[in-house]
Amino acid sequence: MLARRTSASLGQAVRGQQQPLRSLKISSNDMSVYNGQRWMSHWRNPAASARASSCSSVTTTSTTPRRPLLASTPHKSTPPKTSALILYPHHQFSSSFSTTTAKMRLTVDNINQHIVAAKYAVRGELAVKSEEYRAKIASGDAADLPFEHVISANIGNPQQLDQKPLTYFRQVASLLENPQLLKSEEALVEHLGYKTDVIERAKWLLSKVGSVGAYSASTGVPAIRESVAKFIERRDGFPADPSKIYLSAGASSGVNTLLHTICANPNTGILIPIPQYPLYTATLTLLNAKAVPYLLDESKNWGTDLETIRASYDKAVEEGTDVRCIVIINPGNPTGASLPEEDIRAVLEFANEKNLVVMADEVYQTNVFVGKFHSFKAVLRRLQEENPGKFDGLELASLHSISKGMVGECGHRGGYFELVNFDPEVEANIYKFVSIMLCSPVIGQCIVELMVNPPKEGEPSYELYQKEYNGIFEGLRERANALHKAFDEMEGVECAAPQGSMYLFPTITLPEKAAEAAAAEGRKPDEFYCMRLLEATGICVVPGAGFGQKEGTLHFRTTFLAPGTEWVGSIVKFHQEFLDKYR
Numbered sequence: 001m002l003a004r005r006t007s008a009s010l011g012q013a014v015r016g017q018q019q020p021l022r023s024l025k026i027s028s029n030d031m032s033v034y035n036g037q038r039w040m041s042h043w044r045n046p047a048a049s050a051r052a053s054s055c056s057s058v059t060t061t062s063t064t065p066r067r068p069l070l071a072s073t074p075h076k077s078t079p080p081k082t083s084a085l086i087l088y089p090h091h092q093f094s095s096s097f098s099t100t101t102a103k104m105r106l107t108v109d110n111i112n113q114h115i116v117a118a119k120y121a122v123r124g125e126l127a128v129k130s131e132e133y134r135a136k137i138a139s140g141d142a143a144d145l146p147f148e149h150v151i152s153a154n155i156g157n158p159q160q161l162d163q164k165p166l167t168y169f170r171q172v173a174s175l176l177e178n179p180q181l182l183k184s185e186e187a188l189v190e191h192l193g194y195k196t197d198v199i200e201r202a203k204w205l206l207s208k209v210g211s212v213g214a215y216s217a218s219t220g221v222p223a224i225r226e227s228v229a230k231f232i233e234r235r236d237g238f239p240a241d242p243s244k245i246y247l248s249a250g251a252s253s254g255v256n257t258l259l260h261t262i263c264a265n266p267n268t269g270i271l272i273p274i275p276q277y278p279l280y281t282a283t284l285t286l287l288n289a290k291a292v293p294y295l296l297d298e299s300k301n302w303g304t305d306l307e308t309i310r311a312s313y314d315k316a317v318e319e320g321t322d323v324r325c326i327v328i329i330n331p332g333n334p335t336g337a338s339l340p341e342e343d344i345r346a347v348l349e350f351a352n353e354k355n356l357v358v359m360a361d362e363v364y365q366t367n368v369f370v371g372k373f374h375s376f377k378a379v380l381r382r383l384q385e386e387n388p389g390k391f392d393g394l395e396l397a398s399l400h401s402i403s404k405g406m407v408g409e410c411g412h413r414g415g416y417f418e419l420v421n422f423d424p425e426v427e428a429n430i431y432k433f434v435s436i437m438l439c440s441p442v443i444g445q446c447i448v449e450l451m452v453n454p455p456k457e458g459e460p461s462y463e464l465y466q467k468e469y470n471g472i473f474e475g476l477r478e479r480a481n482a483l484h485k486a487f488d489e490m491e492g493v494e495c496a497a498p499q500g501s502m503y504l505f506p507t508i509t510l511p512e513k514a515a516e517a518a519a520a521e522g523r524k525p526d527e528f529y530c531m532r533l534l535e536a537t538g539i540c541v542v543p544g545a546g547f548g549q550k551e552g553t554l555h556f557r558t559t560f561l562a563p564g565t566e567w568v569g570s571i572v573k574f575h576q577e578f579l580d581k582y583r
Contacts, residue, residue, distance in 0.1 A: 118285040119546070120278050126530055127154050130540035147538035151567050153558040154540045156333075156502045158408030161561040166407065166468050168198060168461045169450050173412075175202035176212045176446055195460035205446050212442040218435035220247025220416070221442070224449045228416050231452030236378035244419045246430070247448060249440040250410070251363045251401040252279055254417035258359060258397050261430055262325050263289035269321035271313060271356070273304070275505060275547035275555070277333045292316040292323055295550055298507070301496045302335035304328070306346045313354060325357040326350075328376065331364040331500030334547050334557035336480075338368050338500040344379045348394065357395040363415070364501040366405035369477050371499065377420060396420040402447045404502065406472040414444030414451075479560040480504065486568045490575050502559050505544070510554060514582035526554040532578060537570040 108116060134150040136142045152161065159165060171194050175181055181188060182203065188194035208223040209216060219225065225242040232240035248254040259280075262268065269290040272280045276293075284291045294312040296302045309326070316323050328347060331338040351358045360376035377398050384391045401415035419427060454469075455461040480498035487495040487506045495506035510525050518528030526543040534540050544555025558571075 114286045114288055118282045120282045124546065126534055126540050130534060133538060146536060150538045151562045152540050153562060154542045156404060156559055157410050158561050162563045163408045163472060163561065166465065168455055168465045169447060171198045172202050172450060173443060173447065176205060176443060179206055197455060197459045197461050205449065209442055209446065212446060216439045216442050216445060218439050219431060220440065220445050224445050227449045227453045232418065236375055238378060238381040240418065246417050246434060247440050247445045248415045248417060249413040249444060250403055251361065251399040251415040253440065254399045254415060255279060256283060257430060257433055259283050259287060260433060262357060263287040267322050269316050269323040271309065271323060271326040273327065273329060275334050275544065275549055277329060278546055280327055290321055292321065293548060296335060301499060302332055302337035304339065304343045304347060306350060309350060325359055327359045327361065329361040331368060333501055334503045334505045336498050336501040336503050338371055338373065341374045341379055344374055344376055345383065348380055348383060352391055352394045360396065360398045362398055363401040363404045365400065367502060368500040369480060369498055393421060395422050402444065402451050406469045407451050409447050412444045412447050413441050414448040416448060476560065482565045483560045483568050486572050490572060491579060502561055503557050504560060505555050505557050508554050508556065511579060511582040517582065526556055530556050533574055536574050539567055539570060
């Protein structure tokens with residue numbers, strides 16, 4: 001699994017010129033790889049660095065240059081004059097060796113080009129760079145860094161940023177993972193602080209799943225789907241059918257399933273909000289389908305504008321696109337906007353008029369700081385009551401997840417989607433698609449059940465659950481407001497007030513000299529700004545370009561999950577110094 005070339009021959013190969021490689025020596029301190037955009041160290045953890053240091057030098061010989069499996073467009077600037085060796089941390093080497101490289105069957109030119117073209121900024125270049133910094137700090141090799149910690153504000157990953165897991169959830173999960181503990185109930189209660197309702201819930205779940213290490217039904221454990229249906233009914237005031245509920249490995253898996261089903265050919269179009277969560281554009285690229293963007297209205301707290309949606313739809317149809325679906329993210333990501341009921345009604349009426357499937361991404365439904373969350377399912381049911389027969393053919397898919405909210409169990413990969421008004425034959429094929437992947441993680445399914453059916457008032461765990469849940473919620477709201485206040489006071493920054501989700505998406509106005517410096521590096525101005533922020537403070541955010549933004553505007557997305565407010569001050573200080581440097 002080695003790709004070997006000198007820096008000169010690498011640059012030539014990237015440009016498609018075939019030149020023989022010379023024998024070369026590579027220092028263990030200079031193992032880096034040109035990723036098509038930047039030279040970046042490939043050693044991302046201390047253990048890997050330790051293994052790398054055992055290689056004092058590597059000598060390679062090859063007569064047939066080949067491109068490494070890289071998926072980016074070459075950067076315009078010249079790579080550093082060092083030799084490059086792609087290594088993976090799990091490989092170990094003798095101190096020196098010589099080998100002849102055979103021609104690789106796979107290259108970046110002959111793999112699936114939709115994968116090459118797909119972009120996912122949330123875990124892009126800045127995220128990779130931040131992990132390199134984190135590894136340097138962990139290895140004690142960070143004397144040259146101007147910060148002591150890396151703050152990953154680029155992704156909604158609550159427990160990475162010290163959000164405490166809910167005790168009830170983790171105690172139940174521990175018993176599901178190790179049922180032997182249930183043989184010592186007295187010790188669990190008296191010595192480990194387990195409540196009796198924790199033990200009873202674990203027993204009940206085990207009676208339904210058998211073992212969390214076994215496959216479940218492809219659509220999920222039936223009893224858990226029933227719990228989800230009851231939750232939806234309590235939330236909306238309308239019944240839900242468990243047979244229309246599919247448990248998934250987070251909402252992302254549900255999005256993947258639905259888009260695979262909807263996108264029949266390269267001419268299929270999906271209306272997506274801009275800015276949007278890049279999962280949607282990336283998945284559409286993989287499917288070779290068309291994203292049909294519609295701009296959210298920043299002047300109205302990132303609300304939907306029906307005329308803008310209609311104009312985007314009409315333009316796509318005029319161009320021959322088969323627009324089949326509209327995606328709504330509510331509350332918004334990256335914007336944090338929470339839609340009022342009138343906006344939801346307008347979207348549903350438009351979708352009904354144009355015969356569009358509605359995908360409602362509602363994973364942040366409990367992260368609402370202003371107003372009230374309105375589900376698309378509830379609003380659709382009210383429209384059906386008010387207009388008998390009119391909306392009975394409107395197809396709606398709603399998604400939820402354990403990754404967000406106060407649960408924050410991203411790593412356990414649990415979620416669900418509910419289908420409303422779908423053709424039974426289409427549902428049968430959706431079932432076939434999910435069955436190909438066997439089932440979602442059963443422990444994640446169980447945590448979905450805990451999310452939709454938490455401790456009730458009067459039960460032993462209720463008081464602690466409420467204390468922890470409300471504490472997390474208030475902490476998020478306080479940090480959101482503190483961050484918004486800081487943005488409000490920063491020169492050249494405008495930011496809508498936080499309404500929900502886990503993010504703020506401020507507009508930034510940068511000096512012309514900053515734009516020129518960015519262009520000199522081959523970067524967009526917001527990407528340049530975010531890279532300098534990371535290098536100066538260790539705070540990783542995501543450039544607005546990764547989500548899409550109105551032409552002529554610049555943004556970045558940041559979470560407000562990180563504990564404390566000291567890091568907010570670091571952003572303020574950096575921003576002022578950045579402006580002063582490039583005025």
